[in-house]
Amino acid sequence: MTDNMNTNPMLPYLGKLVDVKDIATEIKLFRVEMLNGGAEAFHDYKPGQFAFVSSFGVGEAPFGIANIPKNGANVLDFAINRLGSVTTDLHELGVGDMVGVRGPMGNGFPMDEFKGKNLIVIGGGIGGAPLRPVIQTVMANRSDYKYFQILWAARHPSLLVFTDEYDEWRATADTELHLTVDQADSTWNHSVGLITQLLEQVAPSPRNAITITCGPPIMIHFVNRVLVDKLGFQPEQNYVTLEARMHCGVGKCGRCNLGTKLICVDGPVFTMAEVGTLLESFL
Amino acid sequence: MNYLTRQELAAWLDRLAQEQTLIAPLDIAGNILYRPVADTHEVVWNFVRSFMSVKEVFFPRTERLMLIEKIGADVKLTETLPDEKSIIFGVRPCDARGLLTLDALFIDNEPIDPYYAKRRENTTLIGLACQSLGPSCFCTNVGGAPDDPAGMDIMLTASGDGYVAEIITEKGEKISKRFPVFDGLSEIRPHPSPARKHGLKIAPKEFWPAKFNDDFWAEMAERCLSCRICAYVCPSCRCFDVRDEALPGGDGQSQSERVRCWDSCNGIPYRRVAGGHNPRFMKNQRLRNRFYCKFYYFPIHYGPVSCTGCGRCIDACPVNVDITEVLGYVGRR
Numbered sequence: 367m368t369d370n371m372n373t374n375p376m377l378p379y380l381g382k383l384v385d386v387k388d389i390a391t392e393i394k395l396f397r398v399e400m401l402n403g404g405a406e407a408f409h410d411y412k413p414g415q416f417a418f419v420s421s422f423g424v425g426e427a428p429f430g431i432a433n434i435p436k437n438g439a440n441v442l443d444f445a446i447n448r449l450g451s452v453t454t455d456l457h458e459l460g461v462g463d464m465v466g467v468r469g470p471m472g473n474g475f476p477m478d479e480f481k482g483k484n485l486i487v488i489g490g491g492i493g494g495a496p497l498r499p500v501i502q503t504v505m506a507n508r509s510d511y512k513y514f515q516i517l518w519a520a521r522h523p524s525l526l527v528f529t530d531e532y533d534e535w536r537a538t539a540d541t542e543l544h545l546t547v548d549q550a551d552s553t554w555n556h557s558v559g560l561i562t563q564l565l566e567q568v569a570p571s572p573r574n575a576i577t578i579t580c581g582p583p584i585m586i587h588f589v590n591r592v593l594v595d596k597l598g599f600q601p602e603q604n605y606v607t608l609e610a611r612m613h614c615g616v617g618k619c620g621r622c623n624l625g626t627k628l629i630c631v632d633g634p635v636f637t638m639a640e641v642g643t644l645l646e647s648f649l
Numbered sequence: 650m651n652y653l654t655r656q657e658l659a660a661w662l663d664r665l666a667q668e669q670t671l672i673a674p675l676d677i678a679g680n681i682l683y684r685p686v687a688d689t690h691e692v693v694w695n696f697v698r699s700f701m702s703v704k705e706v707f708f709p710r711t712e713r714l715m716l717i718e719k720i721g722a723d724v725k726l727t728e729t730l731p732d733e734k735s736i737i738f739g740v741r742p743c744d745a746r747g748l749l750t751l752d753a754l755f756i757d758n759e760p761i762d763p764y765y766a767k768r769r770e771n772t773t774l775i776g777l778a779c780q781s782l783g784p785s786c787f788c789t790n791v792g793g794a795p796d797d798p799a800g801m802d803i804m805l806t807a808s809g810d811g812y813v814a815e816i817i818t819e820k821g822e823k824i825s826k827r828f829p830v831f832d833g834l835s836e837i838r839p840h841p842s843p844a845r846k847h848g849l850k851i852a853p854k855e856f857w858p859a860k861f862n863d864d865f866w867a868e869m870a871e872r873c874l875s876c877r878i879c880a881y882v883c884p885s886c887r888c889f890d891v892r893d894e895a896l897p898g899g900d901g902q903s904q905s906e907r908v909r910c911w912d913s914c915n916g917i918p919y920r921r922v923a924g925g926h927n928p929r930f931m932k933n934q935r936l937r938n939r940f941y942c943k944f945y946y947f948p949i950h951y952g953p954v955s956c957t958g959c960g961r962c963i964d965a966c967p968v969n970v971d972i973t974e975v976l977g978y979v980g981r982r
Contacts, residue, residue, distance in 0.1 A: 373760070373761075374728055374730075374763050375760040375762070376715075376762075376764075376891070376907075376909075377714075377715060377726065377728055378726070380724060420893075420907075422717045422719060422724050422893065422905065423717065423719070423893050423895060423903065423905040424892075424893050425891065425892040425893045425907075426891065426907075427923070447923075447924075449923035449924055450923035453923060464719075464722065464723065464724040466724075466726070582924070582926065583926055583928070609922055609926075610920070610922070611919075611920055611921065611922050613889060613890055613891040613909070614889075614891070616760055617758060617950070618755065618758075618762060618887075619887075619888060619889050619890075619891070619912075620887060620888035620889075620914065621888065621912075621919065621920070623938075623942070623946060624928070625941075625946070626945070626946055626949050626950075628950065645858055645861050645941075646861075646928070646934075646938075647928065648928055649928060
C-alpha cells in the first residue's frame with residue numbers, strides 16, 4: 367500500500383470477508399470488513415451506489431452495495447449471484463479471505479428528496495440487492511417517509527433474496543410486503559405470477575408517491591408501463607437503477623454508455639423520464 | 650529559426666538515445682511502426698503514416714496496472730506505474746491530436762488516470778510534418794492539418810536537405826539544449842492548409858440525434874464483420890477491458906497481475922452482462938455506437954471530437970466501412 371492508494375482510481379482497497387452465507391440458490395451474501403483506507407472511503411456512501419469487488423487472480427466486477435453505512439462499522443454487504451468468472455471465483459471464497467473493493471461509485475438514490483412521500487420498492491430477483499439499502503434507510507428513519515410498500519419477486523421461491531429479513535420488514539410500521547414468484551413450489555402461499563400482475567393487484571396510488579425498481583431490463587420496462595398506463599404514475603415518479611458491464615467505474619473505459627449517459631457516473635439511478643429521453647434503449 | 654541537416658538531426662537523436670529511450674518509425678515487415686531504437690540506423694525518414702498510431706506508447710495494447718501477490722490469507726497489491734522517460738521521433742500531427750483527445754479523457758476529466766498521465770509527462774514528442782497526404786487521409790476535414798504543431802514539443806518540417814525545427818514547449822527546449830544548433834523557443838507559425846475532400850466536414854452535434862434510427866446504420870453494418878480493427882488502429886479510440894492474469898509463482902505464493910487491454914464497442918460481448926442481457930446485440934447498434942461516440946458522445950462528455958482524420962480505419966477495414974461516408978451522410982440535411 368502506498369500513498370497513491372487514494373489517487374489511483376484503478377487500485378482497490380482491501381477488505382476481509384467476515385461473513386459469507388447462502389441466501390438463495392447460487393446467491394451468497396458477502397460481508398466485507400474494509401481495511402486501512404477503505405474504511406474512510408466507504409464511511410458515508412449513499413443507498414444505490416455501487417462498488418467493484420475483486421476476486422484477486424480472476425478480476426473484478428461492479429455490484430450494488432446491499433446495505434447502508436452503519437456508524438463506523440466499516441462493513442459492506444454484497445449479494446452476489448454466481449454467473450460469470452469473477453462471481454464464480456468469489457463464491458469459492460470464505461470467511462477470512464481477502465477481496466478488493468473500489469468505490470463507492472455512481473449517484474445513488476436521492477433519499478432526501480423521497481422524504482415525506484409514499485415509497486413503493488419493486489425488486490426482481492438479484493435486483494433486490496441495491497434496493498435493500500433503501501429498505502434499511504426507511505426502517506432506520508421511519509418517520510421521514512410515509513406509507514411503504516415492498517413488492518418482491520423472483521422466478522422461483524428458492525431465488526428470493528433476504529428471506530430471513532421479511533418478518534422484520536413486515537413488522538415495520540406502515541409497511542407492506544408483497545411476494546410473488548413465476549413458478550411456485552408446494553410450500554408457497556403467496557402470489558404466483560409476474561410482478562406486473564402483482565403490481566396491478568396492489569395498485570399503489572400515484573399521489574405523493576415514488577417508485578423504485580430494480581430487476582432485469584424487461585421487468586423494469588413493463589413495471590414502468592403498468593405504473594404509467596394503468597396506475598397513473600408519471601415517469602418522473604419512477605426511479606430505476608440500471609445495470610451495465612463496466613471496467614473502470616470512473617467514466618474512462620467507455621463500456622457503460624447508454625446514448626449520451628454513462629451509467630457509472632451519470633447513473634446507475636435514473637428516473638424513467640430520463641431513461642425515456644435517452645437516444646439508446648436500455649433493453 | 651533552427652535548421653538541421655539530416656546528418657545533424659540523426660546525430661542529435663543518436664545522442665538523445667544514449668540518455669532516454671528513443672522511439673522512432675521502423676519498417677517492420679512492410680509496416681511502419683513506432684518502436685524503441687538504439688540509434689537512428691534503421692529509422693525510416695520518409696513515410697506517409699504508420700500502421701499503428703503512437704497511442705500504443707501511452708496506452709499500450711496490454712499494460713499491467715498492479716501486481717497481486719497472495720501470501721497465505723494476505724494479499725499484497727503493488728501499483729505498477731510506468732516511470733521510463735522517452736522521446737518519440739516522427740510523430741504525425743494526426744497522432745498528436747489523438748493524444749490531445751485522449752488527454753481530455755484520461756487527464757482533464759477527473760479522476761486522472763495515473764498510468765496514461767505518467768507516460769505523457771515522461772515523453773517528449775518530436776513531430777514531423779507530413780509532406781503529402783495519403784489516399785485515405787482527411788485530417789484537414791476534421792480540423793487538423795498535415796503540418797499542425799498542436800500537441801508537439803518540437804515540430805520538424807522537411808525543407809531542402811534538412812529540417813526546420815520549431816521548439817514549442819519547455820520539454821522540447823530541454824532536449825534541444827543537448828545540441829548546439831538550436832537557439833531556443835520559437836514562435837509558432839500559422840499553418841494554413843487547404844481542405845482536401847471538398848465540402849466534407851464534421852456534422853454538427855445537433856445533426857446526430859435525428860439520424861439515430863435511420864436505416865443507414867443497418868445498411869452500413871451489413872458488411873461490418875465486428876472485427877474491431879478500426880478501434881485498434883485508431884489514435885483516439887480508448888475502450889478497455891480489465892482482468893487478472895496468472896503469473897508463475899512459487900513458495901506457496903500465488904502471483905497474478907491486473908492488466909488492462911484494448912477493447913472495442915464493435916465486439917459482440919462488449920455490452921453483454923453476466924446474466925446474458927446485451928442491449929447492443931445487433932451489429933448495426935454497435936457500429937452506430939462507434940460513430941456516435943466519436944462525433945457526439947465523446948464531445949459531450951470530454952470536449953473534443955474523437956477523430957483526427959488519420960484515415961487508418963478506412964485503410965484497415967476489410968470491408969470498406971468508410972468513416973468519411975458516415976460524415977457525409979450525417980452532414981447532409
